[in-house]
Amino acid sequence: MTILVNGVEVQEQDWPSPQLAAAHELLRQHAVMRGWLDDDAAPELVEQAIERVLAEEVHVPDPDEAACRRYYAQHLPRYRSGELVSARHILLQITPGTSVPAMRAVAEAMLGELRAQPELFAERARSQSNCPSGELGGELGQLQRGATVPEFEQALFEDAPLGVLPRLVKTRFGFHIVAVDQRIPGVQLPFEHVRERVAEDLRREAETLAIHQYVRVIAGKAQLQGVELDAASSPLVQ
Structure with missing residues (x-):
């Protein structure tokens, strides 16, 4: 419309x-x-x-x-001091001319697949992700607060479970499918x-x-x- x-x-x-x-x-x-x-x-x-x-x-x-x-x-x-998260992601980038509803539909379908078969995450990241991390299976390494954009940080640190997160993370770059592999809670300041x-x-x-x-x-x-x-x-x- x-x-x-x-x-x-x-x-x-x-x-x-x-x-x-x-x-x-x-x-x-x-x-x-x-x-x-x-x-x-x-x-x-x-x-x-x-x-x-x-x-x-x-x-x-x-x-x-x-x-x-x-x-x-x-x-x-x-x-907290020393709080770290080990994570992976797949970025489906939104660029000029991209149909946002169509891209969301693709991302949602891939998310459903990976929630059911998380072992496919690295393969999908290498073939589908628009982030350079895709070559590494989506690996982002250990992240601390302040290292990513706010929407991504909130998804990683705000009581998110381990494994493939149940919802897409939307940032100005596009739609992200995110997997959290490890949490190091740190010390309360x-x-x-x-x-x-x-x-x-x-x-x-x-x-x-x-x-x-x-x-x-x-x-x-x-x-x-x-x-x-x-x-x-x-x-x-x-």
């Missing part, structure tokens, strides 16, 4: 999801409306203008001590040693939520076709 944002067609195949494609176009149009961007600007100028929109119109307060302590208590596994890191993690999550809410508000004032963005008509959204 064609995606239209205020009458402008969006090229969904350039994005991991139709929602991201539509949100990007909404923010681009908002930058044009603010006079910060020409309607036919080059892609690099579009990204700069969108960053300006988010920087000037999405405000995230710094978390206080109490909020940081609560966040730390709720996410203890994140704040006290709050006082990680206060700044906790504050940064909490600030980042608050910023993500604030951007989501901001997009919902401007989506509530837009005409969308072919995509749902959970639009809100009021800025007082939760």
Whole structure:
């Protein structure tokens, strides 16, 4: 189905999801409306203008001590020293022109096969993965927190079981089938040693939520076709 944002067609195949494609176009149009961007600007100028929109119109307060302590208590596994995971993956890459639904269908089918026959993982990685690790059967070695993109890290470290994970991991690179082979839990760090890191993690999550809410508000004032963005008509959204 064609995606239209205020009458402008969006090229969904350039994005991991139709929602991201539509949100990007909404923010681009908002930058044009603010006079910060020409309607036919080059892609690099579009990204700069969108960053300006988010920087000037999405405000995230710094978390206080109490909020940081609560966040730390709720996410203890994140704040360990020496925590390592041995993992493998198969990347089905999303490139311009790729049909995202078709690629997801292929990835889901392969995931189902490997959940039933995990011994085929290395063979499928060598023949199907778009990552250089495919030549090694998908081996990524031992990974620590901060070594991968956030979505991948969350799948590896947030209480994931051993073996082939039951769900695809989607990142900006594409769809990943992931196998966790070993966990080394590490040692829990006290709050006082990680206060700044906790504050940064909490600030980042608050910023993500604030951007989501901001997009919902401007989506509530837009005409969308072919995509749902959970639009809100009021800025007082939760």
